[in-house]
Amino acid sequence: MKKxxxxxxxxxxxxxxxxxxxxxxxxxxxxxxxxADANAVVQVGSxxxxxxxxNTGGGGQGVTEAFNGNVYEGLYRLTDDGKVEPLLATGNTVxxxxxxxxxTLRDGVTFHSGKALTSEDVKYSIEKVLAPDSKxxxxxxxxxxxxITTPDPKTVTVTLATRSISFVYNLSYVWxxxxxxxxxxxxxxxxxxxxxxxxxxGSTLTLKKFADYxxxxxxxxxxxxxxxxxxxxxxxxxxxxxxxVVTSEQNPxxxxxxxxxxxxxxxxxxxxxxxxxxxxxxxAPFNNTQVRKAISSAxxxxxxxxxxxxxxxxxxxxxxxxxxxxxxxxxxxxxxxVDTAKSLLAQAGYPKxxxxxxxxxxxxxxxxxxxxxxxxxxxxxxxxxxNVITSDQWYTKVYQNKDFQATLQxxxxxxDVVWYGDPDFYWGYDNPxxxxxxxxxxxxxxxxxxxxxxxxxxxxxxxxxxxxxxxLYPQIVVASTKVSGYPVNGLNSQFFAYGIKKG
Amino acid sequence: MTRYLVRRAALLAGTLVLASVVLFLxxxxxxxxxxxxxxxxxxxxxxxxxxRHQIGTDRPLPAQFAHWIGQxxxxxxxxxxxxxxxxxxEIVSRLSVTVPLxxxxxxxxxxxxxxxxxxxxxxxxxxxxxxxxxVSQLGIAVPAFWLGLILVWVFALRLRALPAGGFPPDGWxxxxxxxxxxxxxxxxxxxxxxxxxxxxxxxxxLDVLGSDHLRTARALGSSFLGxxxxxxxxxxxxxxxxxxxxxxxxxxxxxxxxxxxxxLPGLGSxxxxxxxxxxxxxxxxxxxxxxxxxxxxxxxxDVAQRLIDPRLRTSFGRRR
Numbered sequence: 001m002k003k004x005x006x007x008x009x010x011x012x013x014x015x016x017x018x019x020x021x022x023x024x025x026x027x028x029x030x031x032x033x034x035x036a037d038a039n040a041v042v043q044v045g046s047x048x049x050x051x052x053x054x055n056t057g058g059g060g061q062g063v064t065e066a067f068n069g070n071v072y073e074g075l076y077r078l079t080d081d082g083k084v085e086p087l088l089a090t091g092n093t094v095x096x097x098x099x100x101x102x103x104t105l106r107d108g109v110t111f112h113s114g115k116a117l118t119s120e121d122v123k124y125s126i127e128k129v130l131a132p133d134s135k136x137x138x139x140x141x142x143x144x145x146x147x148i149t150t151p152d153p154k155t156v157t158v159t160l161a162t163r164s165i166s167f168v169y170n171l172s173y174v175w176x177x178x179x180x181x182x183x184x185x186x187x188x189x190x191x192x193x194x195x196x197x198x199x200x201x202g203s204t205l206t207l208k209k210f211a212d213y214x215x216x217x218x219x220x221x222x223x224x225x226x227x228x229x230x231x232x233x234x235x236x237x238x239x240x241x242x243x244x245v246v247t248s249e250q251n252p253x254x255x256x257x258x259x260x261x262x263x264x265x266x267x268x269x270x271x272x273x274x275x276x277x278x279x280x281x282x283x284a285p286f287n288n289t290q291v292r293k294a295i296s297s298a299x300x301x302x303x304x305x306x307x308x309x310x311x312x313x314x315x316x317x318x319x320x321x322x323x324x325x326x327x328x329x330x331x332x333x334x335x336x337x338v339d340t341a342k343s344l345l346a347q348a349g350y351p352k353x354x355x356x357x358x359x360x361x362x363x364x365x366x367x368x369x370x371x372x373x374x375x376x377x378x379x380x381x382x383x384x385x386x387n388v389i390t391s392d393q394w395y396t397k398v399y400q401n402k403d404f405q406a407t408l409q410x411x412x413x414x415x416d417v418v419w420y421g422d423p424d425f426y427w428g429y430d431n432p433x434x435x436x437x438x439x440x441x442x443x444x445x446x447x448x449x450x451x452x453x454x455x456x457x458x459x460x461x462x463x464x465x466x467x468x469x470x471x472l473y474p475q476i477v478v479a480s481t482k483v484s485g486y487p488v489n490g491l492n493s494q495f496f497a498y499g500i501k502k503g
Numbered sequence: 504m505t506r507y508l509v510r511r512a513a514l515l516a517g518t519l520v521l522a523s524v525v526l527f528l529x530x531x532x533x534x535x536x537x538x539x540x541x542x543x544x545x546x547x548x549x550x551x552x553x554x555r556h557q558i559g560t561d562r563p564l565p566a567q568f569a570h571w572i573g574q575x576x577x578x579x580x581x582x583x584x585x586x587x588x589x590x591x592x593e594i595v596s597r598l599s600v601t602v603p604l605x606x607x608x609x610x611x612x613x614x615x616x617x618x619x620x621x622x623x624x625x626x627x628x629x630x631x632x633x634x635x636x637x638v639s640q641l642g643i644a645v646p647a648f649w650l651g652l653i654l655v656w657v658f659a660l661r662l663r664a665l666p667a668g669g670f671p672p673d674g675w676x677x678x679x680x681x682x683x684x685x686x687x688x689x690x691x692x693x694x695x696x697x698x699x700x701x702x703x704x705x706x707x708x709l710d711v712l713g714s715d716h717l718r719t720a721r722a723l724g725s726s727f728l729g730x731x732x733x734x735x736x737x738x739x740x741x742x743x744x745x746x747x748x749x750x751x752x753x754x755x756x757x758x759x760x761x762x763x764x765x766x767l768p769g770l771g772s773x774x775x776x777x778x779x780x781x782x783x784x785x786x787x788x789x790x791x792x793x794x795x796x797x798x799x800x801x802x803x804x805d806v807a808q809r810l811i812d813p814r815l816r817t818s819f820g821r822r823r
Contacts, residue, residue, distance in 0.1 A: 051780070052586040060553075068793035133553040140547075185587030201586065201593050201777070204672040226669060226766075233766045237668035240659050392781065396536065424716070 009126070011028075025363045036501035039221035041421035042483060042499065043053040045234045045243035047229035047250060048359050050308035052185040053199065055175060056128050058135040059185075060410070061493045065247060068447075068494045071112075072175035072190035075103055075122065076168055081270075081356060081495060082323050082486040084169050088117065088176055088191065098163040098445065103156045107231055111178040112195040114189065119150035124179035126158070138173045141166075163443040165450050166415070193218045193498045203227060207497070219485065225331050238264070238478060244502060245479035245486050250364070258478050268312060270323045271475035272414040275365070277358075277468040279406045282428035286406065287355055292465035294344035298335035299376045305471040307372070308365055312474035319417040321472050325447070325490070326417070326454035333462040335441050341380045353381025359398055359407040362388045366408045369470065373408075383469075399426045410473070413492055417454060418442070421462045429466040506560065506807075511805065515798050522794045523575070528784055536560075537584055537781035556583040560783075580788035585780050590788040593773065597672055598792070601770040604685055604761075605754045608692035613747070620704025620751075624712060635758040642698025651764040658687060668766035669740060688765045693759060696750055696800040703746045707739040714738070741812050742788070743799050748804030752797040756789075 050062035055072075069077060080162035080255045084462040105204065108116040126148060129136045137417045144161035152158060160167065181189040193215065194207035209218055226243050228234040231251035238241045238258070246312075258264040277299070279286035286292055305313045314322070317331035345353060360370040367388060374384040389397065398404045421438025423430035434457050441453035461467075477488050485499040538554035554559045558569070580590035619635050625631030659667035665687055671680040711717060712735070720730035757772025758777050770789055777785030809815045 045563045052583075052588070054587075057587070058585065132549055133557065135550060135554065139550075183587065198672065199767065200596065200672055200674075201588065202597065202772055203766075204671055224672060228668075228766050229772065230766065231766060233668045236655055238661060240663065240667045242669055244668060333647065380638060390779075392779075475577055 020385040028234050033064070036219060036484075036503055038219060040502035041222045041224060041493070042220045042245070042497060042502050043243040044223055044225045044502045045228060045237050045246045046225055046495075046497070047228055047231065048233060048493070050199075052358070053188055053196070054185045055173075056134045056136040057183075057185050062227075064246075065205070065490075065495045067175070067188070067190070067192075069496045070193060070194045070207060070223070070498060071188050071192045071196060072177065074172045074174050074176060075105075075190050076172040078169070078491060078494070079377070080489045082489075082491055084172055087172075089121075091166065096425040099160045101158045101160070101167065103158070104153045105156070106214065107154070109191050110212050111181075111191055112210055113178060113181070114212075115178055115180065117176065117191060118153040119156045119469065120153075121179045123150055124147045125174055127491070128177065129174050130384055136173075136216070138170060141170050141173075143167065145388070157352055163445070164307045165442060165444050166445065169415075171221065178427075187494065194223060199447070202331045211402065216498075219501050220497070221326045238480070241480065243485045246479065247313040247477065248452045248490055249476040251417045251476050252312070255310070255312075255476070255478075263481055264483055265479055266476045267479070269475035269477060269486040269490060270321070270325060271489075272313075272321045272491065273410055273412045273473040274319065274321065275369065275408070275410050275473065277307045277406060277470055278406055278427045279428075279467060280402065280428055281430065281466060282402070283405060285348070285350060285356075288348050289386050289464050290344045290348035291350065292468070293334055293375065294380065295382070296339040297337050297344065298341035298380045298382070299373060299468060299470070300336045301470050302336065304369065304372050308368065309471075309474055312476060314472040314474075316469050316472045317460050318469055319411075319420065320454075320458045321414065323489075324415055324417070325451045326458060328455055328458060330458065330462040334465055335469075338379055345380060345382075346393070350381075353377075353383065355383035355385060357385045357387050359404045360388050360392050361408060362390055367409055372470070373383045402426055417458055417461070420457060420466055427467060429461065431460065431462070431464065432464075434460050506589060506818070508806070511517050511802060515802050518798055519795060522798075523572070523791060524568075526787060526790050526794070527571065528564075529562060530786055533778075533781065536781060539674070547739070553809060558783075560721075571784075575791070584782045585785075589627070590784050593785075594770070594788055594792055596674070597768055597770045597773050599761035600670055600762075600767055601755065601758065604688055604692065604758060604767070604769065605751065607685065609747075609751050611689060611693035612696035612700055612750070615693065616700035616704050620701040621708050623701060623705040624708035627709070635701065637699035639698045639705070642694065643702070645695065645698075647691055647695045648760045648764050651761055654687050654691055655764070658788050664746045668764070670767050671743075673793060684765075684767070686769060688761050691764075692762055693753060696754060700743075700746065700750065704739070705741050707742050708735070711735045711739045737811055741808055741815075744804050744807050744811065748800050753802075755796055756793050784818075 015072055026181070028100060041059050046062070046065060048060070048062040049060055050066060051066070053063055055067070056062050057329060073087050075087060077085050077087040079085055080341065084304060088458065090102045090106050092101050094101055095119055103122070105119060105122065126145070128134065129139060130142060142416070143164035145308045146161050147159040151158045153495045169481060173201055176191060177184060178189040186199075191214070193210055193213045195210045197206040197208040199205045204227065207223045207225075226237065231254070234243070234246060235254040235257075236253060238246055257268060259266045277295070279292055279295075280489060281287060281292070301315050305315060315331050315335055316322075317329065320327045357369055358373065360366045367386075369453040370386045377384050394407070394409070398409075399405050418438045418441070419425050420429050421435045423435060435461075437453045437457045441457070444453060475490055476490070477486060477487060477490065483500055483502045485501045488492070488494050504743060524545045536551075536555075537558060537560055539552050552561075557568060573579065576593070580594060582589055585592075618638070623632050623635035623639070627636070655667050658665045666684055670684045675681050689823040713799070716734055717730055721735050725733065740811065756771050756774060758769055759775055762765070762772045770793065774786065774789040
């Protein structure tokens, strides 16, 4: 029953674009104000236990949730509302050719072990992400780095091989680690407001306040992450006050019992997790744009979302969620229309439909969605054979060997539309124009140009129905009204705990 | 008896060695590559190769096996592929949940099942005797997780008397919290376990009640309870003890569903996680420990049976 969400990070992206899209509040935190107790320990409930404690060692979503911003800090921070802010760097300058970045480090920063932060630690940390044995999901996001130099303890210079407008954004994922720390798979040495107290595998991870933190100290006395494998057990823990806040509610049926109870608050945040029906665009019949468009039109995404999440979640019509700078509403490109679907199929040479195999990961919501897709496509004469596979098999069969016709998968990261520029990616979408736009966007001199190009990419993939983007997940944080100041968007699985107040 | 014990212990050791070989080989037949579990989706072939080398799965099987057995000989269970943490201490920490859970549930189940089963047999003609039989039948049909959910709903969510799940981060250093955390899981496991035990106790008692020797004892002037104690219990407990052994062994790892319902960090969930992640050292470690436990339980139940029933003692000697 392990949930494995696939973290696919875009290669080419912008530095810092603030977006207060959509009226539902750009604020990053929520909760009613409470008379806070600075020594109260916040009990956090989560379904995502770290695999290990090193985000370059396959630590996964869980370690990002527990450690990003809490235990480790980057030169920059990606805030909960998607802004990139200086953190351990006070600023940077870029050379005229856009290839050399010079970063100045903050004064007075010390690691939990007591050592002062120097430019050598930064060099070590960037190289750790890029090392051959690094398992960082972010590794491929970085442009080729020619050289990292440390002219003095407070200055780092990075020279890139090609321009990369999203370089600073990507640095927000690089933990700055003490270069003397050695393996951090089971321990830590960061600069954040908390340090690791204990990690009891399968159960809890406890963070305590770091006394010598350089910045504003945490507004609580510490954090305990409680890990659950069963969503209902997690909800019960919240109902019995064993936990104060659930980082990401994955059980739609549980929402009413919290929404109707004044002791809890259900927060609808902004998600970046998209559920895809991904075709293998290399193989017949999915190498035919009309077939893909027909399927996109045949499936009623609105009904699907409604049946799984009720009033939560969003329809997107393409890969870009509303929080990305290059979002445009494309839900009208392939609208739900069974007649259109039928005539497109006839034009494509399949008036009587065809049959295909849908590789379906065995964890929620994929099996349910597969059944829905099957019944929708039966209405236009297409037969779907549902093949249930484990996440491990998905990785080998679909992702590595590209041996599939169509599959279901959730893609969690923001700014990941750029994968459509890579013809070798698992879904095999190959449009040289799109590939070129993605490349140009990454090397664009301004964010405005980058945004313009990626908007075109988004438009084009929607027109080509490169995949069928079923819906954008809701991001729901449920919390007791005794706590406030928690992040509601959980952008890229981060969960900043230092601002949480508990009354 | 000493000779028997030595022989039986040697058999136990031999089985353990054989089991470890089978266990090691079976794991290698599982589809999938443990290196994948370590990597995220963007991994290059170089990263995959590096991961394989790091965890040692690129080495030949005999070398991997020798390495593992070598570690076991010094009571080391190796290091998890995924977490880089040593497996041994985690097994110990999880045993501190699983062993008390299993033993307490076992004792409770026996305390419930023996009198109820006896009553169901001895008073089968009365309404409560019949009811005991029906309830135990029903108990067998009820899935453990469902019972767990009901108990959580009543005692944790409604009455707020006990925690809904979890185990204190400090474990047995906070004994009060640890005990409270285990009450509902213990009751759940015990009720399910006792349902089938009642059936066995009942049928064993029925056999004895209808036996000639009990009638003879009664005819010679023993009171019913006296005859039952002297001749009945002893005979009835032989089959029950062997079933008890099997139940105890099953619960040891079989509590995984209960662990999930109650969010307990027990041995079962460690095994499930290990399998999902292809974490060979974890799987091997857990299965080795549990195999050992099961064999020891089997050993103890055999010995107990021989202590109870002198006929077994002689037959063993004669056959050899």
